[in-house]
Amino acid sequence: MSPTLEEVARLASVSRSTVSRVINDHPNVRAETRERVWKAIRQSGYQPNVVARSLVTNRTQIISVIIPESVTTLFTDPFFSLLLRGTTETCNAHQYHLMLSLFTAKADRHEMYQRVLHSGYLDGAVVASTTLDDPLIPDLLHDHVPFVSIGRYPDDRVHYVDVDNVGGARMAVEHLIRLGHRRIATIAGPLSMTSGQDRLNGYQQALEARRIPIDDALIVEGDYTEPSGGVAVHQLLPAEPTAIFAASDIMAIGVLKALREAGLRVPQDISLVGFDDIPTASAVEPALTTVRQPIERIGSVAVEVLLSVLEDTPSENPTTHRLVLPTELVIRASCSAVSNG
Amino acid sequence: MSPTLEEVARLASVSRSTVSRVINDHPNVRAETRERVWKAIRQSGYQPNVVARSLVTNRTQIISVIIPESVTTLFTDPFFSLLLRGTTETCNAHQYHLMLSLFTAKADRHEMYQRVLHSGYLDGAVVASTTLDDPLIPDLLHDHVPFVSIGRYPDDRVHYVDVDNVGGARMAVEHLIRLGHRRIATIAGPLSMTSGQDRLNGYQQALEARRIPIDDALIVEGDYTEPSGGVAVHQLLPAEPTAIFAASDIMAIGVLKALREAGLRVPQDISLVGFDDIPTASAVEPALTTVRQPIERIGSVAVEVLLSVLEDTPSENPTTHRLVLPTELVIRASCSAVSNG
DNA sequence: GCGTTTCTTGGGAGCGCTCCCAAAAGTATT
DNA sequence: AATACTTTTGGGAGCGCTCCCAAGAAACGC
Structure with a gap:
């Protein structure tokens, strides 16, 4: 198929080693020789065999x-x-x-x-x-x-x-606080993931900074899937939150659907913030306020x-x-x- | 790092070739020998070097x-x-x-x-x-x-x-016809792609089968992106369609947004069908009727x-x-x- | 028991490359 | 012009594997 180093070498009347040097941009090759070798390379359509190279360099790229x-x-x-x-x-x-x-x-x-x-x-x-x-x-x-x-x-x-999960979550919750919310619920990500922990942490920090007591009835753990958002809503509603911070947009969308089914309007009855800013976040109605991460x-x-x-x-x-x-x-x-x- | 064939061979007191045969499940190895070699392999944690293998087999998997x-x-x-x-x-x-x-x-x-x-x-x-x-x-x-x-x-x-793009599109449009629609518009996919051509083709076939005249004012080409759906809507509205078949869900979502902005309700004022059945299709309001393909x-x-x-x-x-x-x-x-x- | 066939095993060659060392060529220094 | 140094070049070795061939061992038939 593709010619080998040796063949290109013959074509350029040099040795295998010299062609290798040219290919690998080794400095010690006379300009004239280098020229001749490149010509042979182009002429023959030579492509180094990366597998052979990997065998000796122990690098595959x-x-x-x-x-x-x-x-x-x-x-x-x-x-x-x-x-x-x-x-x-x-x-x-x-x-x-x-x-x-x-x-x-x-x-x-x-x-x-x-x-x-x-x-x-x-x-x-x-x-x-x-x-x-x-x-x-x-x-x-x-x-x-x-x-x-x-x-x-x-x-x-x-x-x-x-990404700054803690900071992002804090911003989201601070935004809700700024809007006057005090009963802010969160649907956390899985606590087996650091992102889940950190976003929950940010939520807590924001509340503490404003001396809003943390109410365990307002915290539910989700798993970053859409259904888990819906399930979580039903667990949260009895605690009467005025706002929900969902640790992912996917879950927020689950929330949106569940709220709609429960006859609650967003944002009139309940405010909602997501996390991620996935494309769908701007497609849903109402468009989701969320925390963007530069994925x-x-x-x-x-x-x-x-x-x-x-x-x-x-x-x-x-x-x-x-x-x-x-x-x-x-x-x-x-x-x-x-x-x- | 990992031991080589030769080393495993030494460990099992056989030759390189025999170990190779065992690894590659070659039949002609005495059961007892095979056993011994496997033991040596497990013991040494041997993993064949796929790069070396590829060099000779010319296959990389x-x-x-x-x-x-x-x-x-x-x-x-x-x-x-x-x-x-x-x-x-x-x-x-x-x-x-x-x-x-x-x-x-x-x-x-x-x-x-x-x-x-x-x-x-x-x-x-x-x-x-x-x-x-x-x-x-x-x-x-x-x-x-x-x-x-x-x-x-x-x-x-x-x-x-x-996938059966023609058939899928035909089904979508037939569904609209069955609902009584006659002025059915389509936002085609890019005609530089066979899927775009085929879906348009299915649209046309469905109309022809029912002897509904094809009106060029009801056909606009999109490019499978959300904005292109929105743009297309504005081109289509003057032709007063009662239904739109968008050749992708992403475009359908663009349509949905544009219609909402134009003060038109889906499906009361205009019906909409998409194509693909991406997850978002069921997340939007109203949930999108669409053609599912087994991606x-x-x-x-x-x-x-x-x-x-x-x-x-x-x-x-x-x-x-x-x-x-x-x-x-x-x-x-x-x-x-x-x-x- | 001996020739013949079949099964099992070992080792050489080689895949296409890089790396090293040494020879050859070129340049500088005296 | 002879020496010393540097640059350029060629070829051997080897990366870890598979494949082939041949030799040795086992099994079989008569």
Whole structure:
């Protein structure tokens, strides 16, 4: 199929080594020779065989985005599309290839882990939003696979890129407080995920800062799915909240539907804030006030961090990279001032 | 890091070749020897180096899902998430790896094509929804890269998996006709895509079957994006349609918003049908009547077809695989019988 | 028991590349 | 012009595997 180094070498009347030097931009090649070799390369349509190269360099220029079993049910969430877009874009820019590994529940986890991670194909991995009880990150640490986590992970050795979940949640709740709400409920994300914990934390901080007592009847844990939002509403309504902060837009949409069915109007009867700013957030009626996180950016930055880790000589100081990107409150139509009634 | 064949061989007091035979399930190994080798493999935690293997077999067990430049703007469409889910699932089942290649506009297309396709990493590719003027498929054909197209492609040599776009569109429009509508507009998909053409075709067929004249003022071409739905509505309203068939849910949502702004109610003033049945379709108010296509299935089947092509001995009869999966009408709340006014 | 066939095993060659070392060529220094 | 240094070039070795061939072991027939 494609010619080999040796063939190009013959064509240019030089040795294999010289062609290799030209291809790899090695400085010590006479300009004239370099010229001649390039001509031969172009003429023959030579493409280096990356597999052969990988065999000797031990580098493949492939990184993987791993989405763990525990969250594959959420995979259709636009969050992941945007994340993938950010990661691929950056991979492209750095001439890396991106492999996608969804650790679906069906497959035998262990088999899959072995096959994907010990295949020898991966230089490193980006791990998207694990739960704290997922063995994936511990396994990766144990096997010394270079990786970056999307989302905070409580271990000193883990590089991560996260968004300011605490701050974002705080902003959302402060917004509701500013509108006069005092009975503000929250549908938290899964507390097995740091994002779930952090957003709940932000909610609590905002209330405490204004000395509004925290009422456990106003806190329900969801799981970032739409039905869980609907279920949560029914648990919350008896506590008579005037506003709800849902820890994800998907859940907020579930809330919206459930409220509609219960005959309550948003925002007249109850205000609602989401989190994420997925495209649907602006499509629903009323358009959702939410906290925007730069998802595509996160993916992009995660890859950048990973590549910098990969390029580092491994011997030296093992600084852990931890980046937290800002969030932003997007005000739309789902909140109103509390009625003075 | 991982031990090599040779080391396992030493451990089991056999030769490299024998271990290779055991790993590859070659029959001619004495049961006792096989046993001993497996023990050595487990003991040493041996994992075959797939790169070395690929170098000699010329197979990588990697396939790529390529999403061409022309549609990367649509990438956040849940369509792609579902497609990816189907493809990865099937890859996993067959022990293949999946590479994701988004041909983003930013990168130099040619450079990228070369790097991705001539990297030597790919055994084959699944190409998602190209436009007809995209040079990707012609290039793949020219370079003899094994691939399967998602969506019909008018070339005898192209394997493809498609859904019954014509039939789906026909069903949608027939549904509207059954409700008494006669002035039915359509917002077509891009006519540079076969799905766009086919859905328009189905629309026309349904009308013709009922001898309803086709009025060009009731046909507008969109591009599968939400804003294009909104724009199209304004072009259509002067023609006074009582129903609109949008060739994608995303566009239908754009329509919904635009109608709302124009003070028209769905379905009382105007009925609306979409296509795709993305998750948002059921989230909007009113929930969208739409044509469901088995997106995940398509991805899964496409990979299966690709693998069967890869496993075929290339010499024999080059039958082209062409599969068309059925669509299904999902009736929700966005259509009503035409008012006798 | 011996030739013949079949099963099992070992080792050489080679996939296409990079890396290292040494030889050759070129340049500078005296 | 001879020495010392630097730059440029070629070729061997080897990455870890598979595949092929041949040799040795086992099984079979008469």
